Amino acid sequence: MDIKKAEEFMTKLIEEGTKFGFEDCEASYADDISMSVDILNGEVSSYEQSSDQGVSFRGFKNGQMGYCSTTSFDDAAVKFMLESAMENCEVLNDDDREFIYCDENNKNLHFSQLTEAYEKNTYNRFAELGLKLENAILALDSRINAVDYLSISCSRGPALIINSKGLHSYRDTDGMSIFAGCHATDADGSVKSGAHYWVGNDIDKFDMDKFLAKLSDNILGKMGAKSCKSGNYKVIMENEAFMQFMSAFLGNTFATVMQKGLSLLDGKEGTKIASDCFTLKEVPMYEDALSKYPFDDEGVLTTEKAIIDKGVFATAFYNLKSANKAGKPSTGNGFKSGGTIGTSPTNLLVVPGDKDFNALCEAAGEGIILTDLSGLHAGVNAISGDFSLLCEGYLIENGKKGRPVEQITAAGNFYEMLKQIIEVGNDIINVPAGLGEFFTPSVMFSNISISGES
Amino acid sequence: MFNDSDCLRILEQAMSTTADFAEVFQEEASAKSVSLLNGKVIKAGTSFSSGTGIRLLAGTNAVYVYSNDSDIEVILKLAKEAAQAIKGGTKSQMAELQKLCRTSAAYVVTDPMSVKKSDTVDFLRKSSDYALGYDPLITQVASSYSAVDRLARVVNTRGVNKEDQTKRIRLSVEAVATKGNEKQSGRVAPGTMRGYEFIDEYPIIEKTQECCDTAIRMVNAGYAPSGKMAVVLSNGFGGVIFHEACGHALEATAVGIKSSYFTDMLGKQIASPIVSARDNAKIKGEWGSYETDDEGNESSDLLLIENGILKNYLVDELGSRRMNMKPTGCCRRQDYSYNPTSRMSNTYICAGESTKDEIIANTEYGLYCTQMGGGSVDTSTGDFNFAANEAFMIRNGKIAEPVRGATLIGKGQEILKNIDMVGNDLELSAGMCGSISGSVPVTVGQPTIRVSSILVGGRDAE
Numbered sequence: 001m002d003i004k005k006a007e008e009f010m011t012k013l014i015e016e017g018t019k020f021g022f023e024d025c026e027a028s029y030a031d032d033i034s035m036s037v038d039i040l041n042g043e044v045s046s047y048e049q050s051s052d053q054g055v056s057f058r059g060f061k062n063g064q065m066g067y068c069s070t071t072s073f074d075d076a077a078v079k080f081m082l083e084s085a086m087e088n089c090e091v092l093n094d095d096d097r098e099f100i101y102c103d104e105n106n107k108n109l110h111f112s113q114l115t116e117a118y119e120k121n122t123y124n125r126f127a128e129l130g131l132k133l134e135n136a137i138l139a140l141d142s143r144i145n146a147v148d149y150l151s152i153s154c155s156r157g158p159a160l161i162i163n164s165k166g167l168h169s170y171r172d173t174d175g176m177s178i179f180a181g182c183h184a185t186d187a188d189g190s191v192k193s194g195a196h197y198w199v200g201n202d203i204d205k206f207d208m209d210k211f212l213a214k215l216s217d218n219i220l221g222k223m224g225a226k227s228c229k230s231g232n233y234k235v236i237m238e239n240e241a242f243m244q245f246m247s248a249f250l251g252n253t254f255a256t257v258m259q260k261g262l263s264l265l266d267g268k269e270g271t272k273i274a275s276d277c278f279t280l281k282e283v284p285m286y287e288d289a290l291s292k293y294p295f296d297d298e299g300v301l302t303t304e305k306a307i308i309d310k311g312v313f314a315t316a317f318y319n320l321k322s323a324n325k326a327g328k329p330s331t332g333n334g335f336k337s338g339g340t341i342g343t344s345p346t347n348l349l350v351v352p353g354d355k356d357f358n359a360l361c362e363a364a365g366e367g368i369i370l371t372d373l374s375g376l377h378a379g380v381n382a383i384s385g386d387f388s389l390l391c392e393g394y395l396i397e398n399g400k401k402g403r404p405v406e407q408i409t410a411a412g413n414f415y416e417m418l419k420q421i422i423e424v425g426n427d428i429i430n431v432p433a434g435l436g437e438f439f440t441p442s443v444m445f446s447n448i449s450i451s452g453e454s
Numbered sequence: 455m456f457n458d459s460d461c462l463r464i465l466e467q468a469m470s471t472t473a474d475f476a477e478v479f480q481e482e483a484s485a486k487s488v489s490l491l492n493g494k495v496i497k498a499g500t501s502f503s504s505g506t507g508i509r510l511l512a513g514t515n516a517v518y519v520y521s522n523d524s525d526i527e528v529i530l531k532l533a534k535e536a537a538q539a540i541k542g543g544t545k546s547q548m549a550e551l552q553k554l555c556r557t558s559a560a561y562v563v564t565d566p567m568s569v570k571k572s573d574t575v576d577f578l579r580k581s582s583d584y585a586l587g588y589d590p591l592i593t594q595v596a597s598s599y600s601a602v603d604r605l606a607r608v609v610n611t612r613g614v615n616k617e618d619q620t621k622r623i624r625l626s627v628e629a630v631a632t633k634g635n636e637k638q639s640g641r642v643a644p645g646t647m648r649g650y651e652f653i654d655e656y657p658i659i660e661k662t663q664e665c666c667d668t669a670i671r672m673v674n675a676g677y678a679p680s681g682k683m684a685v686v687l688s689n690g691f692g693g694v695i696f697h698e699a700c701g702h703a704l705e706a707t708a709v710g711i712k713s714s715y716f717t718d719m720l721g722k723q724i725a726s727p728i729v730s731a732r733d734n735a736k737i738k739g740e741w742g743s744y745e746t747d748d749e750g751n752e753s754s755d756l757l758l759i760e761n762g763i764l765k766n767y768l769v770d771e772l773g774s775r776r777m778n779m780k781p782t783g784c785c786r787r788q789d790y791s792y793n794p795t796s797r798m799s800n801t802y803i804c805a806g807e808s809t810k811d812e813i814i815a816n817t818e819y820g821l822y823c824t825q826m827g828g829g830s831v832d833t834s835t836g837d838f839n840f841a842a843n844e845a846f847m848i849r850n851g852k853i854a855e856p857v858r859g860a861t862l863i864g865k866g867q868e869i870l871k872n873i874d875m876v877g878n879d880l881e882l883s884a885g886m887c888g889s890i891s892g893s894v895p896v897t898v899g900q901p902t903i904r905v906s907s908i909l910v911g912g913r914d915a916e
Contacts, residue, residue, distance in 0.1 A: 050521060409680070411911055
């Protein structure tokens with residue numbers, strides 16, 4: 001079904017919804033069109049192509065918002081949607097009001113960022129590049145036994161929201177990604193695995209040499225790794241690892257989480273929570289970001305803002321509901337999540353310092369570089385901030401990257417760690433995260449407890 | 455759902471070039487859910503989804519296309535595009551389509567979809583009311599319920615024409631205790647394929663109290679020590695370690711491409727002789743069960759390990775082609791938008807002979823993990839890590855003080871060999887498992903077991 005037909009169905013939902021007894025209602029449509037090619041052992045092992053559309057509805061009545069979603073767009077679906085949303089409205093007794101919104105000055109929001117380069121994304125191009133990349137990975141080193149996973153994919157998705165208050169908002173985006181994972185066996189039989197990825201929106205901008213150099217570093221650099229002595233170390237968390245670490249605790253900066261009493265940052269806006277050298281910003285329209293967000297899914301315009309400004313917790317992320325509860329304006333972070341309006345950051349940026357990665361190592365003198373953190377979904381207590389994570393990385397010896405280490409755990413507390421940041425590097429990378437990307441350099445901490453050999 | 459003749463038209467299009475096998479997977483799923491926070495209903499949702507996935511195989515090459523468009527012409531066009539994309543193989547014939555038959559591993563008296571949401575809200579509110587009045591340290595209680603009714607139909611070029619119905623419900627209660635800046639939680643999250651009678655029979659007050667007690671104990675606990683030590687894993691969700699560290703490495707997804715550390719190990723000793731393990735999808739009414747898998751094969755009760763010897767891998771159709779073994783009826787996918795692959799169902803270490811008390815009494819010093827969090831594993835190296843949500847020290851053969859923040863770290867293949875005591879108290883526990891074919895319901899399980907040595911990542915040195 002094309003978007004015009006979807007809009008007809010949505011308009012009908014809104015009209016019928018109003019007649020059905022909802023004070024306000026809203027319908028949203030999303031389509032996810034994607035294609036991917038997987039390579040294994042010199043062949044295209046899998047090719048996928050898809051189109052997945054859905055409409056969700058929310059209706060407001062007696063202070064409550066009922067939701068329903070469907071992938072079927074006929075008359076029976078209209079009845080099902082309205083009846084289900086009404087049943088949901090009737091059982092809700094949430095004290096905190098959710099809003100269907102339209103800014104009088106911004107009723108028609110339209111932002112298209114589809115690229116011409118997307119047309120280059122064909123099965124043949126992906127297959128050709130994938131096979132070439134697989135060969136190049138295997139040629140890196142005789143210890144690399146197999147490329148376990150190599151996938152090239154692309155997707156594009158239009159999204160439309162209309163509501164009974166007059167909002168008509170349209171946004172679309174596209175992009176592609178390349179992911180490769182392989183394993184290598186050392187002479188002593190020990191096995192190491194490593195992976196790397198690339199995201200972009202133009203296949204011709206993929207730099208294979210750069211990709212191979214990083215993948216090689218990720219896997220071959222770690223051959224022969226062993227544990228190290230337990231103790232407290234100065235630690236450089238490499239850019240990607242730092243992004244993963246921050247992401248595990250990012251929910252604590254959402255007003256919805258704070259208001260539920262599930263974040264220790266509740267009541268801390270305006271207070272010092274991190275070192276002076278640390279600034280985290282949300283930049284929805286960040287120039288280098290693949291997906292930009294001028295407005296959120298509630299029709300609120302987004303703005304660039306510091307979340308942590310030179311160590312001070314400047315603001316939480318608010319949607320209309322949590323902002324209303326706090327008596328503040330929304331920060332434009334109301335995005336759909338799991339069928340309902342939740343909170344999501346768009347593009348995040350850790351403001352870089354002056355030092356490159358080598359200079360960070362030099363400044364550390366002795367310590368540990370953490371490159372991989374495992375079990376972030378399990379080894380952290382997001383509420384208390386406690387973490388204990390299996391890590392890999394390298395020693396820092398005499399101000400230089402030393403031998404690889406593995407089978408160690410880093411343990412501590414997120415909130416204490418924020419205050420132990422002593423340097424922020426300038427080696428920014430972009431990692432896909434949530435709706436957008438996380439742009440971050442490597443970060444150095446004064447003291448982390450590492451468990452390894454006794 | 456498309457009728458037989460439409461399915462055949464789709465298959466004909468899919469087989470119009472060089473595929474040697476094609477399959478149409480159709481799915482319809484209805485879901486309802488409700489969530490409470492501190493007694494207030496803050497979320498209530500309903501959804502319906504349907505879609506079609508078409509898979510083509512030519513040797514070990516696969517093409518997968520899907521759409522949720524219900525227009526047969528759109529799906530036929532998609533099948534034709536898929537046929538044009540398949541490489542290798544030779545044009546093959548289709549077998550005659552069998553008569554449609556339906557299977558189900560659900561064991562339902564009262565259909566969960568027929569129960570009013572207000573009844574469920576009343577049930578969940580009992581938990582909130584009890585928890586909030588239990589102890590001043592309990593500051594939050596979140597509870598939720600969800601029900602999913604899924605009908606999946608598989609039609610393929612071998613004549614298979616089957617539907618499998620699953621009806622799953624999941625309940626979750628989480629209590630949070632607060633002490634100063636410390637917040638710790640206790641959680642239960644049972645899942646079942648029984649009907650709503652499971653909810654009616656569920657001891658919600660008793661379980662809520664257990665959540666509160668765990669949260670209070672953990673908020674008062676000191677940090678776990680670091681270092682290698684004996685670890686006793688309690689029955690039920692302790693089995694998540696076997697699932698992650700061993701189960702995934704037995705899936706054809708990893709073994710078929712020789713990236714698993716258990717590749718070419720059939721018949722070999724991979725675990726301690728006191729360890730046997732199964733993957734049994736046929737347990738009626740169990741959370742991870744199904745009768746027909748997502749490629750139309752009958753599910754199985756598969757012996758994975760017998761007295762430490764590796765007996766079977768989990769093999770799907772594509773894996774069977776790579777490994778030259780028969781499929782074991784373990785092919786699963788989250789929904790039609792995922793290309794299916796070999797997955798676990800109800801996977802557990804079988805009961806042994808020791809009692810839990812004997813295991814504790816025989817442990818001079820170690821960690822007793824009573825509630826596990828999630829974890830992850832690298833199936834090429836065996837490296838795994840798991841969080842213990844609730845743990846106690848064992849000193850002089852007795853359970854001693856509670857400790858928090860413990861992570862268990864090791865290599866799957868080593869842990870299996872280091873299991874030196876197996877209890878007689880087998881229990882299963884519901885969870886969700888993520889892999890390349892999406893998130894699927896599974897149960898993990900085990901009796902109480904002891905591992906002679908695991909690296910514990912904690913914060914305190916002892």
